[in-house]
Amino acid sequence: MSQNTLLESVQGPEALRQMSRAQLKTLAQELRDFLLQSVSRTGGHLSSNLGTVELTIALHHVFNTPHDRLVWDVGHQSYPHKILTGRREAMATLKQLGGISGFPRRCESEYDTFGVGHSSTSISAALGMAHAARLKGENRKAVAVIGDGALTGGMAFEALNHGGYQGAAGLPDMLVILNDNDMSISPPVGALNRYLARLMSGKFYAAAREGAKSVLRNTPLYEFAKRFEEHTKGMVVPGTIFEEFGFNYVGPIDGHDLDSLVPTLENLRDAKGPQFLHVVTKKGYGYELAEADPVNYHGPGKFDPKVGIQKPATPPKTTFTQVFGQWLCDMAEADERLVGITPAMREGSGLVEFEKRFPKRYHDVGIAEQHAVTFAAGLACEGLKPVVAIYSTFLQRGYDQLIHDVAIQNLPVVFAVDRGGLVGADGATHAGAFDLAYLRCVPNMAVLAPADENECRQALSTAFAHAGPAAVRYPRGAGAGVAVEPALSTLPWGRGEVRRKGSRIAILAFGTLLYPALAAAEKLGATVANMRFVKPLDQALVLELARTHDHLVTVEEGCIAGGAGSAVLECLAAAGLAVPVLQLGLPDQFIEHGDTAQLLARCGLDAAGIEQSVVRRFGPPLSLVKPAAA
Numbered sequence: 001m002s003q004n005t006l007l008e009s010v011q012g013p014e015a016l017r018q019m020s021r022a023q024l025k026t027l028a029q030e031l032r033d034f035l036l037q038s039v040s041r042t043g044g045h046l047s048s049n050l051g052t053v054e055l056t057i058a059l060h061h062v063f064n065t066p067h068d069r070l071v072w073d074v075g076h077q078s079y080p081h082k083i084l085t086g087r088r089e090a091m092a093t094l095k096q097l098g099g100i101s102g103f104p105r106r107c108e109s110e111y112d113t114f115g116v117g118h119s120s121t122s123i124s125a126a127l128g129m130a131h132a133a134r135l136k137g138e139n140r141k142a143v144a145v146i147g148d149g150a151l152t153g154g155m156a157f158e159a160l161n162h163g164g165y166q167g168a169a170g171l172p173d174m175l176v177i178l179n180d181n182d183m184s185i186s187p188p189v190g191a192l193n194r195y196l197a198r199l200m201s202g203k204f205y206a207a208a209r210e211g212a213k214s215v216l217r218n219t220p221l222y223e224f225a226k227r228f229e230e231h232t233k234g235m236v237v238p239g240t241i242f243e244e245f246g247f248n249y250v251g252p253i254d255g256h257d258l259d260s261l262v263p264t265l266e267n268l269r270d271a272k273g274p275q276f277l278h279v280v281t282k283k284g285y286g287y288e289l290a291e292a293d294p295v296n297y298h299g300p301g302k303f304d305p306k307v308g309i310q311k312p313a314t315p316p317k318t319t320f321t322q323v324f325g326q327w328l329c330d331m332a333e334a335d336e337r338l339v340g341i342t343p344a345m346r347e348g349s350g351l352v353e354f355e356k357r358f359p360k361r362y363h364d365v366g367i368a369e370q371h372a373v374t375f376a377a378g379l380a381c382e383g384l385k386p387v388v389a390i391y392s393t394f395l396q397r398g399y400d401q402l403i404h405d406v407a408i409q410n411l412p413v414v415f416a417v418d419r420g421g422l423v424g425a426d427g428a429t430h431a432g433a434f435d436l437a438y439l440r441c442v443p444n445m446a447v448l449a450p451a452d453e454n455e456c457r458q459a460l461s462t463a464f465a466h467a468g469p470a471a472v473r474y475p476r477g478a479g480a481g482v483a484v485e486p487a488l489s490t491l492p493w494g495r496g497e498v499r500r501k502g503s504r505i506a507i508l509a510f511g512t513l514l515y516p517a518l519a520a521a522e523k524l525g526a527t528v529a530n531m532r533f534v535k536p537l538d539q540a541l542v543l544e545l546a547r548t549h550d551h552l553v554t555v556e557e558g559c560i561a562g563g564a565g566s567a568v569l570e571c572l573a574a575a576g577l578a579v580p581v582l583q584l585g586l587p588d589q590f591i592e593h594g595d596t597a598q599l600l601a602r603c604g605l606d607a608a609g610i611e612q613s614v615v616r617r618f619g620p621p622l623s624l625v626k627p628a629a630a
């Protein structure tokens, strides 16, 4: 990039506020170029950010950030915001250990008013900020930017329902901006999407335009509406769903046109009460390859922008997600009761092939995890066999539904819980750290933690054959590389297996950390059990190992508090066995973004870390203990 560009002169948004419209347009071009170069070198969310370049510039130009609060939904589209708020150079460290996060974080910048990663929270948070400003007598605006995908999350509607309501607390001075690019990660689904498409088609407006004017005539809004019409390509229309919620709806306007965005935002900044601006953008805007394929450019790894994403020269290792996707198709072939469900994560959860082959038994329910779980419960009530493919971190959204709608009724729903454990670059908001703990405490739930690819397939078949709810939990990416047998065979229910016989110390491994545990055991001369089930726990195996060894070590890629190791402790306590136990797992802190292997090593969960922890606690293996000098 050449020296002394306009972008390089921007140390913060104040600089933008001095710029002419022409300069803002030049800045947009430079920002887009920088973004593409930068993300292509680090990997990260690309196409959403290419779509928010002009909107971000206009927002920081018009609003007095950070005094005015700007809240991004999900936050995966906040890179232009990061670049313009003093983090241009830090973009080289994006999502890396010690570098800046891929999402807004309050600890990273005063411009990041609210930490995000999960979707559909922005309107609630901005509403809270707007009401806080009212109560504290502070003159500031709160702005939420939410995508059309994130708007399908129920929380967004809960917030709209509250935001447009004039209770005793009064109406909030807030602005909700709908960034409508007609895309979620994959094409969006549902009636809301159809509704937005109708709004965008203009037909709705042609019909509503005159009616709108007459409704607004003689009200203060009429002049307001007229002003908007002069400045924007859209207009103010009552009667949209957003108006019914009590918001003043404006739009749709072109979100890449600064000549529309700036005056519209200026008017909205000065308006009182809840405002709603519908902005239309294109995901991947300005980079032809991303515009043509926004799905694959949603979150690419590193690539050369001149040629775009290329197939790797050597085929990558099979991922757990792929193992699940193949199993789902095979089991659907074998059992026509199977129904596959994803809350807006078709690609990430491995359901692309299933949708193609079994379209009638496939449901993408949108970003609606709570609904996904209860919808599955309904299907199960009628004798079908739902499989909810869901990321561990997003299942947190559906926890009450899992307890109240599935587990209490003991319904046979399979939860294919992907991204269990650390996820790497996305960091703490996306880590699947808590699932083993939050699932195993629920009565009726079975929880399986397969150690490798082949066992994952077996665990899925086992869960599917089970008469009650069962979760199979596996990590992001590839495992030990164990070949997957095509049979749909099951595991012995609630049984672990001893994988290595040693002495003195027994390591009880839950999930994929079996392999580093085996490597550590070679050095330690320890016994290793692959426990497979967190619940029902193989109590007989735990007690046998406790009786035949001096020390036990539990290993899991999940939070120590309440996790699988805690289950072992409970089992020993109930049997009255006082064997010293070392619990290894994720510490009681949120783990930052970074390379997964590096993070696991930091947590002491690689082979060397496990070995060191064991030696520190229980001493070196007897073979390494030097005999005392004669």
Ligand SMILES: Cc1ncc(C[n+]2csc(CCOP(=O)(O)OP(=O)(O)O)c2C)c(N)n1
Residues within 6 Å of the ligand: 048, 074, 076, 077, 117, 118, 119, 120, 146, 147, 148, 149, 150, 151, 181, 183, 184, 185, 283, 343, 344, 345, 367, 369, 394, 397
């Ligand atoms: C609760 C939750 N579920 C799922 C996701 C995964 N996710 C991240 S971005 C995204 C699509 C969001 O679509 P939209 O809001 O329209 O933004 P766009 O990517 O189109 O810019 C999804 C499903 C998430 N972050 N949070």
Ligand SMILES: CC(=O)[C@@H](O)[C@H](O)COP(=O)(O)O
Residues within 6 Å of the ligand: 074, 076, 117, 185, 299, 348, 419, 423, 426, 476
């Ligand atoms: C922003 C978001 O929530 C998703 O895009 C997420 O980053 C996907 O993660 P995976 O790469 O693990 O599918």
Ligand SMILES: [Mg+2]
Residues within 6 Å of the ligand: 147, 148, 149, 150, 179, 180, 181, 182, 183, 184
């Ligand atoms: Mg979208």
